[in-house]
Amino acid sequence: MAEKKATRAAYGETLVELVNEGVDVVAVDADLTGSTTTKVLGQEYPNRLINVGIAEQNMIDVAAGLSLTGKVAFTGSFAVFGTGRVYDQIRNTVCYSKLNVKIAPTHAGISVGPDGGSHQMVEDISLMRTLPNMRVLVPSDYMSAKQAIRIAAAADGPFYVRLGRAKLPQVYGPDDIFELGCAKVLNEGSDVTIIACGAEVNESLEAAKLLASQGISAEVIDAFCIKPLDAETIIKSAEKTGAVITAEEHSIYGGLGSAVAEVLGENLPTKMVRIGMQDTFGTSGSADELFKEFGIDAESIAKAAAKLIGK
């Protein structure tokens, strides 16, 4: 099996590739260039990495200004600061003026680990998804993260790309092509649908194996694009299985689970369970420990799925 890699590892290096290809990319970061990996861009192209110091509000609006002069501007920091602390800058400047700014902080979710709850952002999908003009991508491994960054860079206007710190198993190969608004069916099944994003995609694939050993056929879908959401793929699968689990490293409020519930509630009411953070903050621990602690590991997903279909 291929070496595990964090989604953040795709960030700086993909920006370098984009510049090499002639895209007018600039990254603005806030004293976390090593953690976010934008440092790599600065090493290749010193002028294209702008470090604003520990000043996240300024980071977002400097990126806004850069975008107004034709740059494709990416912003960094940790997801908790890079979305939460600067919500108003993203709302009133980036989204309200529909600027070409890509919000791509790293360290989203509880897989951040030992730093604890203050640093584990579990509300970001919710915050970003509610903003008009914003599109939201949640890659599940290094390869899909590279493509998410490319999709965001290629399409004009605001994007949120959710990147993480933890090293994740590789789900995709170089030939898997992603598109805005398209989910990926990774495992076809007939008894239950598991729709996941980010680190939970791999957990869900593992859950499907556990379920298979119990004779339950689970369909696993990588949502990838939370906004616009691939309603067609979701409805089609729900029609087939009649039971849907969502799994995300994020609050059950406002994230993927909510988005799927909105689509199904209006089109095809389906019994559902949302796996995610149950209205709680994270805590210190290793990523593996935390996934178990908060019930978002493969085993918990498999249990919930079996229970949902009465097995």
Place this chain on the structure above:
Amino acid sequence: MASCVTPDGIKKIAYSASVMRYDIVDMISKAGSGHPGGSLSATDIVASLYLSGIMNCNKDNLDDPRRDRFVLSKGHAAPVLYAVLAQIGVIDREELGTLRQLHSRLQGHPDHLKLPGVEVSTGSLGQGLSISAGMALGLKMSYGSEAPTVFTLIGDGESQEGQVWEAAEFANHYGIANLVAILDYNNLQIDGHCSDVMDVSPVTKRWEAFGWHVIEVDGHDIEAVCNALQEAKDYQDGPVMIVAKTIKGKGVSFMEDQAGWHGKAPDADQTKQALEELKATIAAAREEMEA
């Protein structure tokens, strides 16, 4: 110092500014809401910027990437921006009457997606300096020593926002010389005088301490404002802050230096009185101009 604008030019700007003040009160009165105080305090500054020729921005070059730019960071003063856009022909004066109405391009706060000439939407205070610094840096990256200048107007109350000082240290650290900020120093915010609510003094020392070149000016002396703008644009050693001492509500006797006129439309009687005063100012400015 010889003026960068001719005496006749200054008289013309003064005349236009008097018309803008009339338009500001008129449009806010028709809208039934809006922010007269901070629009009137900034009128002479905004008129000088757009009408002196110092800022290379006019109705024919709004799509030219090499134009100079203006960001109205204190977005609630939208009426002064609309009034000057009418002066330079980007919008018809008639359209000013649609301020704040459903489907109008003239939103309560400037909307980049609706109205040409609005470089970026503003309204949430404290952000314009960061945006302008980013714009100026982007222009420097693209055009080097030929980079256009970015001008921005911020309020004194607005400068209480922490982000303003993030931008201040940033512009200094990156030596962004094609950035010119103007502080509308009227010593008023919503809840009263800044010196009572949250003192912003000593303004000049604060900006100097952040490494900015500071120019102090009477914000209602058009010749002095033009000279300051030209000096600031020419200054190559870093960002410049023009501290413009102003009177909130300037030009309407009962609005001057009154916190109560920050965000309120005049009623019918008040409108009549204000417009009469402003008509007299226009007549006097025209006489000066034609003398």
